[in-house]
Amino acid sequence: ETVKKKTDSIVEKENEKLGKYIGKTSNNLQMDLGKPDEDFKNEKGNLELVYNTKKYGIPCERRFEIDSDSVVIGFVSNGCF
Helix, strand or coil: CHHHHHHHHHHHHHHHHHHCCCCCEHHHHHHHHCCCCEEEECCCCCEEEEEEEEECCEEEEEEEEECCCCEEEEEEEECCC
């Protein structure tokens, strides 16, 4: 139970941190996070910027979806804490 609470809290903080980029331009994002490790067009035709890092040997992937106006419209975070 305690581990779950800690995990939920970490996920919440991560989502809060990344959520502040929603509605901002991809330039804002890249000024803060630097150049993405990967970028590609997804099935919707939107650009996805992928940032890969490692903490304690655990891979962390953050993906941001950018619309045709260069605005961040979504994100996914895996393994990040």
